[in-house]
Amino acid sequence: xxxxxxxxxxxxxxxxxxxxxxxxxxxxxxxxxxxxxxxxxxxxxxxxxxxxxxxxxxxxxxxxxxxxxxxxxxxxxxxxxxxxxxxxxxxxxxxxxxxxxxxxxxxxxxxxxxxxxxxxxxxxxxxxxxxxxxxxxxxxxxxxxxxxxxxxxxxxxxxxxxxxxxxxxxxxxxxxxxxxxxxxxxxxxxxxxxxxxxxxxxxxxxxxxxxxxxxxx
Numbered sequence: 001x002x003x004x005x006x007x008x009x010x011x012x013x014x015x016x017x018x019x020x021x022x023x024x025x026x027x028x029x030x031x032x033x034x035x036x037x038x039x040x041x042x043x044x045x046x047x048x049x050x051x052x053x054x055x056x057x058x059x060x061x062x063x064x065x066x067x068x069x070x071x072x073x074x075x076x077x078x079x080x081x082x083x084x085x086x087x088x089x090x091x092x093x094x095x096x097x098x099x100x101x102x103x104x105x106x107x108x109x110x111x112x113x114x115x116x117x118x119x120x121x122x123x124x125x126x127x128x129x130x131x132x133x134x135x136x137x138x139x140x141x142x143x144x145x146x147x148x149x150x151x152x153x154x155x156x157x158x159x160x161x162x163x164x165x166x167x168x169x170x171x172x173x174x175x176x177x178x179x180x181x182x183x184x185x186x187x188x189x190x191x192x193x194x195x196x197x198x199x200x201x202x203x204x205x206x207x208x209x210x211x212x213x214x215x216x217x
Contacts, residue, residue: 002050004105007074009033009043010052011104013063014071023060069136076132077112078104079125084115086126093126094168127168128159128178128214143214146184146194147207154183155215162212174203182215 002010012032016024026044030037041057048055052067063071081103085096106112113134116122123139124130132138143158157180160167171177176198185202186195192207205213 001107002052002070005043006047006050006052007070007105009040009047010063010067010071011074011078013053013061014068014075017063023062025060029061072132072136072138074104076134076136077106079129079131080112080115080119080122082125082127083119083122083131087119087122092168092172094165094172096126097163097165124159126178127163128157129163141216143216146182146205146210146213146215147192149184149194149215151184151187153217154181155217156181157213158216159214160212161214167212170209174205175201176203 009029012029013024016028016032020028026037026040029040029044033040044053044055044061047053047067051064052070053061053063055061078100081100082096085091085099086093091099116134121133122131130139130141141158144155145161149155157176157178159178160171180198183197184194185197187193188195188204192210193204194207194210195202195204
């Protein structure tokens with residue numbers, strides 16, 4: 001059994017490993033966890049003792065196989081709860097992250113198994129992220145960041161790099177959602193903002209917005 005703080009660190013390290021494809025620095029973890037690097041170092045030492053991370057000073061950190069299993073269990077619970085809150089309780093997709101952050105630390109595996117069965121084994125959460133199964137297997141879809149698309153290319157919004165409430169509210173305001181078909185019709189040389197065409201409207205998104213949208217070609 002691990003504490004809530006330990007699970008939060010393990011999950012954050014897993015996400016950062018996927019993003020940077022390398023050992024994760026204490027500074028990156030501190031930024032994601034919104035804490036001091038010294039606090040991160042203290043926690044990493046504790047996790048290393050429990051064989052959850054490989055940690056060497058000044059060389060970053062990497063999850064062990066045991067650590068990855070723990071991370072995927074927490075992520076599975078988080079994403080199942082998000083799906084349940086949106087699908088069954090009719091919350092908006094920008095309302096569920098904080099609630100799922102609390103619910104993901106419930107320890108009962110039986111409850112989570114029954115929740116997954118009740119939901120008929122969903123593969124993706126409301127933000128397009130894959131839900132790991134009971135054995136920790138996770139479906140990874142091949143996507144390309146919107147910033148890397150060229151004028152004339154088409155695709156479907158598959159998942160989001162940023163699932164924060166503010167970003168989700170922005171997308172709702174702009175009438176953009178998962179599974180929307182998009183086409184790049186122009187790119188502004190000055191600031192790399194992108195003109196998009198959807199089935200219903202035309203809009204311009206900034207470089208910052210584009211880098212948080214992953215597209216399936």
